[in-house]
Every structure is written in structure tokens, then in C-alpha cells.
Amino acid sequence: MKAVETEGLSKIYTGGNKAVDNISFCLEQGEVFGFLGPNGAGKTTTIKLLNGMLAPSGGSCRVFDIDPAQNPEKLHQMSGVITEHAQMYDHLSGMDNLIFYGTLFGRNKADCEKRATALLERLDLADAKQRKLSAYSTGMRQRLSLARAMMHSPKILFLDEPTSGLDPESAQNVNTLIQELASDGTTIFLCTHQLRYAQEICTTYGLMNQGNLFATGNIEKLRSMVSDKVKVRVKASCIPEDMECEKIGEHTYDISVNSEEEIPLLVRRIVGAGGDLYQVSAEQLSLEEIYFSLIDKNHAETECGNL
Amino acid sequence: MNTQQLALMKKDIRSITSNKRVLTVMLMVPLALTIVLPSVLVFCITLVPESTADFQKLLEMLPVSAEEQNQEQLLLGLVLNKIIPAFFLMIPVMASSVMSAGSFVGEKEKHTLETLLYSPLSLKQLFQAKIMAGFTVGMLVSILSFAAMMLVLEIELFFLTGSVLVPEMSWLVVLLLVAPAISLVAIAVTVRGSAKAQTMEEAQQCAVFLIFPILALVISQFTGILLVNSWILLGLGIVLAVLAAALMKGAEGKFTYERLLK
Ligand SMILES: Nc1ncnc2c1ncn2[C@@H]1O[C@H](COP(=O)(O)OP(=O)(O)O)[C@@H](O)[C@H]1O
Ligand SMILES: [Mg+2]
Numbered sequence: 142m143k144a145v146e147t148e149g150l151s152k153i154y155t156g157g158n159k160a161v162d163n164i165s166f167c168l169e170q171g172e173v174f175g176f177l178g179p180n181g182a183g184k185t186t187t188i189k190l191l192n193g194m195l196a197p198s199g200g201s202c203r204v205f206d207i208d209p210a211q212n213p214e215k216l217h218q219m220s221g222v223i224t225e226h227a228q229m230y231d232h233l234s235g236m237d238n239l240i241f242y243g244t245l246f247g248r249n250k251a252d253c254e255k256r257a258t259a260l261l262e263r264l265d266l267a268d269a270k271q272r273k274l275s276a277y278s279t280g281m282r283q284r285l286s287l288a289r290a291m292m293h294s295p296k297i298l299f300l301d302e303p304t305s306g307l308d309p310e311s312a313q314n315v316n317t318l319i320q321e322l323a324s325d326g327t328t329i330f331l332c333t334h335q336l337r338y339a340q341e342i343c344t345t346y347g348l349m350n351q352g353n354l355f356a357t358g359n360i361e362k363l364r365s366m367v368s369d370k371v372k373v374r375v376k377a378s379c380i381p382e383d384m385e386c387e388k389i390g391e392h393t394y395d396i397s398v399n400s401e402e403e404i405p406l407l408v409r410r411i412v413g414a415g416g417d418l419y420q421v422s423a424e425q426l427s428l429e430e431i432y433f434s435l436i437d438k439n440h441a442e443t444e445c446g447n448l
Numbered sequence: 449m450n451t452q453q454l455a456l457m458k459k460d461i462r463s464i465t466s467n468k469r470v471l472t473v474m475l476m477v478p479l480a481l482t483i484v485l486p487s488v489l490v491f492c493i494t495l496v497p498e499s500t501a502d503f504q505k506l507l508e509m510l511p512v513s514a515e516e517q518n519q520e521q522l523l524l525g526l527v528l529n530k531i532i533p534a535f536f537l538m539i540p541v542m543a544s545s546v547m548s549a550g551s552f553v554g555e556k557e558k559h560t561l562e563t564l565l566y567s568p569l570s571l572k573q574l575f576q577a578k579i580m581a582g583f584t585v586g587m588l589v590s591i592l593s594f595a596a597m598m599l600v601l602e603i604e605l606f607f608l609t610g611s612v613l614v615p616e617m618s619w620l621v622v623l624l625l626v627a628p629a630i631s632l633v634a635i636a637v638t639v640r641g642s643a644k645a646q647t648m649e650e651a652q653q654c655a656v657f658l659i660f661p662i663l664a665l666v667i668s669q670f671t672g673i674l675l676v677n678s679w680i681l682l683g684l685g686i687v688l689a690v691l692a693a694a695l696m697k698g699a700e701g702k703f704t705y706e707r708l709l710k
Contacts, residue, residue: 192566194705213705218568226709227566228559230459232466244455245567289563 142206144170144297144328145191149200152186160186162352163200168345170296173319173329175339177432178349184332185224187349188299191330192222205296218246221290224301228282231275235266235285238274239292246293253292260288263318265311279306287315297328304335316342340428348435355439364426367434370397373404376420380411395424452569453577460551460581469648470550477542478589481535482597487604489527493520494608520609528601529616530675534666536622538659539593540631544586545638545655551578552642553651562709571703579635579696586631594623618678625685633688634658636695643702 145168152161161183189195193213207216229238243253264284304312348356386394555561641654668674
């Protein structure tokens with residue numbers, strides 16, 4: 142069974158705004174899926190479609206083989222969702238909030254209290270657990286939301302910008318937690334702008350722009366969509382004169398090869414030509430670079446299409 | 449009602465104390481209608497004998513001839529059993545509508561509704577729990593107000609006239625039928641309004657219109673056009689109950705996730 146499966150999923154809001162346009166993708170269980178795209182790309186709309194909050198205008202989706210539009214209650218029992226507008230009660234303490242949401246999911250109070258205590262501890266909120274939410278900072282609220290979404294040990298977590306508003310340390314903490322969850326088999330659907338963190342924790346990606354899902358796959362696949370070359374940075378006393386390269390510094394060169402397999406050949410050539418090697422590193426395109434170049438490409442394509 | 453719904457209901461009822469505006473309405477309206485107003489009427493009748501003249505027309509309409517009983521006692525009975533019940537109906541209306549406005553639109557305003565929607569409770573179950581919260585609070589406030597009123601009124605009467613006054617059967621009809629029914633009507637109206645309303649005030653305004661029929665009832669008591677008795681109240685209660693059922697049915701269909709999240 143796939144964790145998420147969509148088939149030509151579309152959403153047109155009343156007023157004709159095509160927020161999600163015919164997207165199809167599959168998500169295996171236990172994957173950490175980075176759903177990336179600029180503001181207004183349709184990420185939040187997709188999360189709402191996948192949780193039955195919106196009825197699709199076209200196509201279909203299934204989450205753990207449940208149709209969210211038909212059977213939302215059943216799905217909600219096994220999904221946890223964080224979005225910007227899913228807040229908690231200001232007049233209750235962090236602990237009481239978690240216990241309340243735990244009981245909504247049918248857990249008894251003692252269980253809830255135990256789980257809430259552990260989660261608060263894990264998210265560095267133990268000191269603030271008796272404080273009312275009105276005294277929480279944005280970052281604390283975000284972390285409490287994560288605890289809330291995990292109260293019923295969901296099989297899949299939908300996280301819409303879970304680290305926005307967090308300081309780097311808390312963000313790192315949240316990311317580690319997400320990774321731990323994933324290694325326990327929880328499927329994670331993660332919308333984020335923080336590409337550097339995404340690259341650390343995601344196993345596959347979906348890139349959205351203006352409602353279009355224009356690229357999916359793991360980072361190698363995305364990389365090959367941008368360029369199939371590998372850039373190798375070499376620090377050497379000298380390199381063969383006929384070698385195509387770009388000189389970066391005094392003894393530093395960038396050399397482009399077709400695949401990682403060519404790197405040993407390259408090294409042998411330099412050494413064979415009498416060069417002393419100090420450093421060789423394969424410079425892979427980061428997610429950030431891939432993202433921007435793919436987004437640019439997509440913009441260019443859609444503009445061509447519009448003309 | 450399952451335990452999840454009960455948890456939601458409890459949370460809603462407890463949250464009254466955290467909302468100053470809701471709390472004020474819950475306390476002030478009953479205080480004015482069941483303590484201040486009856487006391488003023490009782491003091492007027494017993495301490496200012498001339499005031500009975502104002503009620504002469506009412507007395508003439510009563511089936512008992514005025515000579516049979518002490519006029520003062522008659523008047524007090526009139527106030528307790530005809531006039532106050534009409535005023536009293538404002539209490540369930542106010543309490544229930546303020547409560548449901550808070551629990552429906554309040555959640556929307558504070559962005560906590562979306563979180564509830566992601567819970568495994570169905571929309572219908574959420575809806576039921578919230579209605580029950582409004583209804584429970586409406587009834588609780590009504591019954592407590594009635595008890596407080598009787599206590600205060602009987603003590604006043606005892607000291608002022610030396611005897612107590614037994615409420616008529618009509619009070620039983622009011623408490624057990626009319627008040628619950630009108631409370632449900634108020635909730636249904638507020639809930640329907642809250643589907644569109646963006647703020648608590650907007651949602652509450654819908655229920656304000658229910659005050660007008662009650663005022664009409666109050667005025668008719670003073671002018672003696674239609675004095676309530678158990679039968680009239682019974683009829684009124686049944687009509688309201690049917691209306692509440694119809695409104696609820698209509699309101700339930702209006703709720704979809706998409707509409708609620710707008
Ligand atoms: N309730 C709504 N009604 C109409 N348009 C909406 C609504 N919600 C979002 N949109 C529009 O749909 C598009 C996608 O929005 P959204 O899914 O929130 O994007 P993202 O989460 O990727 O920033 C945007 O153009 C946004 O303005
Ligand atoms: Mg968004």
C-alpha cells in the first residue's frame with residue numbers, strides 16, 4: 142500500500158483560481174517527502190486536499206488507501222497535520238492543550254499525560270508546560286503544534302512549514318525529531334522553504350510552481366534534470382595542459398566530468414602528468430541550486446507556453 | 449455522545465470563564481431578570497399601595513373575582529406566574545446563543561477550528577458536541593437563575609407580607625419545555641449565522657432577533673392581551689421544539705469542511 146497516491150489531482154477555488162493543476166505522484170511508506178515551491182504554489186491546498194478539507198475539482202487522491210473526501214474521520218485517526226491556521230487554545234496551558242487533543246483522538250487521560258510529558262520534554266517545552274499558550278513565543282507554538290500532531294502517533298505527518306519562525310537551534314531540533322520519526326517508519330509530507338534543512342532530511346522531493354508539480358524524485362534524479370555533469374574541484378601543483386578546466390585560485394581548478402566514475406581517471410591523469418594533488422572534492426549541486434535552476438527553467442517554459 | 453465529544457463539550461463549557469464578554473453576559477442577564485426585576489416589582493406592590501391601581505386592568509381580567517383574595521396577593525401571583533416567566537425566557541436565549549457563538553465562531557476567529565477539523569470526529573459529531581455545550585449551559589444558567597430567584601423572592605415576600613407564594617404549574621412547563629426548546633432555537637439560529645459570520649458579534653446578532661417575540665410576550669402580559677397559562681405555554685413550547693428541530697436539520701447540511709475554513 143502506498144502512503145499517498147494522487148492521480149490528476151486538481152483544485153479550482155470558487156472564483157476560478159487554479160491552485161492545484163492536475164498533479165500525480167506516489168509516496169511510499171516511511172518516506173520523507175519534501176514538497177517545495179514558492180508562496181502560492183499550491184502546497185497548502187494540496188495538504189488540505191489530502192486531508193479531506195477540500196473536495197478535489199478533478200482527479201483523485203488516496204492516503205493509506207483511504208479517500209480523504211469520502212472518509213475523512215478514518216484518515217484523521219492516522220494522520221497528523223500542522224498548518225499555519227491550525228492553532229491551539231490560548232487560555233489553556235501547553236500540557237492541557239495536548240491532553241485535550243489527545244482525548245479527541247480517543248486516548249484516555251493518563252495515556253495522554255504520559256505522551257504529552259514525553260513530547261514536551263523532547264521538544265524543549267518541559268519548562269513551559271504549565272504556562273498558558275498566550276505566553277508562548279511563535280517558536281514555542283510551532284513546537285507545541287508538532288507535539289500536538291504527534292499525540293496520537295500518526296502513520297503520516299503533514300507538516301506545512303513546521304520550522305518557519307524557529308531559531309536555527311530549534312529548527313535543527315525539530316529536523317532531528319522528524320528524522321527520528323521517519324526512521325521509526327512514519328511517513329512525512331513536508332512543505333518547507335528551508336531548502337538546506339530539506340536536503341538534510343528528505344528522501345524524495347516534489348517541486349511545485351503555480352499549481353504544477355514539475356519535478357519529482359530523489360535528489361540524484363533532480364540533479365540529473367539540471368545537469369548530468371559532476372563538477373570536481375581539484376587542488377594540485379599543476380594539471381595537464383590539455384585538460385579542460387576552470388581556474389578558480391592559484392592552484393585550484395574546477396573540472397567537469399560526466400559521472401563520478403570518471404573521477405579516479407582524472408586523478409590518475411593529473412598524477413601521471415607529474416602533478417602533486419592536495420585536494421579532490423566532487424562538488425554536487427545542492428538542493429538549493431537545483432531548486433532555483435529548475436524553478437527558473439519552469440518559469441521560462443510556462444512563459445513560452447503562455448506566448 | 450462518545451467520550452471524545454464529551455471532552456470537546458467540557459472544553460467548551462470550561463472556556464466560558466476565560467472569555468470575559470461571555471462571562472459577563474452569563475452573569476448579568478440572569479441577575480437583572482431574576483433578581484433585580486422581580487425584587488423591584490415585589491417592593492413596588494407591597495410598599496407602594498397606590499401602584500396596584502396601575503395593574504387594575506390586569507386584575508379585572510383575572511378569572512377570580514377581586515374580593516375573594518387579597519388584591520396584593522393576587523398581584524404578586526400575577527407578577528410571579530405571568531410576567532416574570534415571559535422575561536425569564538430571555539435567559540436561555542442569551543446564555544445559549546452567547547455560548548454557541550463563542551464555541552462556533554470563536555474557534556474560527558482564533559484559528560482553532562481547523563485543528564478540530566483534523567480530529568477523527570466527524571463534522572456531525574463536532575456539531576452535536578457544540579450544540580450540547582450551548583444547550584447545557586443555557587439550561588444550567590436558566591435553572592440556577594430560577595432557583596436563585598425563588599430563594600430571593602420568597603425571602604423578600606416572607607418579610608414583606610408574612611407569607612410565601614407558591615409558583616404555578618406554568619413554571620414547570622417553562623423550565624422543562626419552553627426554555628429548552630427556545631434555547632435550541634437560539635442555538636440553531638446562532639449556528640446558522642455562524643456559518644457566514646466571521647466574528648462572534650456577528651453570530652450573536654442573529655439571536656438578538658429572538659428577543660423581539662419575547663418582548664411581545666412580555667408586553668402582552670402587562671397589557672393583559674394574552675395572559676400565559678400552562679396550556680398556552682405548552683403550545684408555545686411544542687411550536688418552538690418543532691422549529692428548533694427544523695432549523696437544526698437545515699443548519700447541519702450547511703456545514704462542510706470547505707465552507708467552515710473559509
Ligand atoms: N480559500 C481560498 N480561496 C481562493 N483562493 C485560494 C484559497 N486558498 C488559497 N488560494 C489560492 O490558491 C493558490 C495556492 O495557495 P496555497 O495552496 O496556499 O499555496 P502555498 O501553500 O504553496 O503557498 C494561491 O494563489 C492562493 O491565493
Ligand atoms: Mg502555504
